Amino acid sequence: GAGVSQSPSNKVTEKGKDVELRCDPISGHTALYWYRQSLGQGLEFLIYFQGNSAPDKSGLPSDRFSAERTGGSVSTLTIQRTQQEDSAVYLCASSFDRGNEQFFGPGTRLTVL
Amino acid sequence: KNEVEQSPQNLTAQEGEFITINCSYSVGISALHWLQQHPGGGIVSLFMLSSGKKKHGRLIATINIQEKHSSLHITASHPRDSAVYICAVRSISGGGADGLTFGKGTHLIIQP
Numbered sequence: 001g002a003g004v005s006q007s008p009s010n011k012v013t014e015k016g017k018d019v020e021l022r023c024d025p026i027s028g029h030t031a032l033y034w035y036r037q038s039l040g041q042g043l044e045f046l047i048y049f050q051g052n053s054a055p056d057k058s059g060l061p062s063d064r065f066s067a068e069r070t071g072g073s074v075s076t077l078t079i080q081r082t083q084q085e086d087s088a089v090y091l092c093a094s095s096f097d098r099g100n101e102q103f104f105g106p107g108t109r110l111t112v113l
Numbered sequence: 114k115n116e117v118e119q120s121p122q123n124l125t126a127q128e129g130e131f132i133t134i135n136c137s138y139s140v141g142i143s144a145l146h147w148l149q150q151h152p153g154g155g156i157v158s159l160f161m162l163s164s165g166k167k168k169h170g171r172l173i174a175t176i177n178i179q180e181k182h183s184s185l186h187i188t189a190s191h192p193r194d195s196a197v198y199i200c201a202v203r204s205i206s207g208g209g210a211d212g213l214t215f216g217k218g219t220h221l222i223i224q225p
């Protein structure tokens with residue numbers, strides 16, 4: 001079956017603009033995770049969804065970052081008033097249930113000019 | 114101090130060599146993951162383990178929970194094994210932390 005997909009694959013935006021990143025998890029996977037990979041920072045956890053609820057938002061770096069998930073499937077990560085330090089690859093992963101093996105999407109490369 | 118430490122950071126070896134990458138962590142965990150990332154490519158999950166040893170093809174992963182240490186071994190290494198190998202842990206937490214905590218990765222180059 002299809003893996004995790006993300007769109008867009010690349011996004012270039014101007015500082016101060018809002019961006020929306022999309023993740024389509026593997027069908028039937030109840031758990032969904034957002035991560036960020038920055039140069040020099042490695043991979044870091046942002047937020048976790050179980051179904052449509054987000055019991056763990058501990059990794060969101062500021063209140064400019066928000067995420068939602070609808071229908072237990074697609075998730076969007078929104079970054080408001082983007083800053084240059086937001087430039088990174090944003091990765092989505094899903095798993096059948098909490099604690100299971102995670103399958104990663106290809107990522108969205110965000111560049112804030 | 115990072116919760117997940119990997120060594121070495123960089124490793125260059127000749128084709129056919131036996132490769133070992135180490136991972137140490139400082140928190141209680143429910144599982145440890147080994148991930149592979151090729152240059153410009155996505156992340157692939159190699160192993161998820163909570164005890165003992167797992168083997169898949171030429172790859173072997175071991176974990177010692179008491180010592181908070183895991184190793185990833187590659188036998189008969191090949192240039193296509195060149196990639197960044199990342200260790201990640203899922204912490205045991207009453208606070209609901211469910212995301213993975215990652216090491217900084219080991220950049221492996223296998224020369225023909």
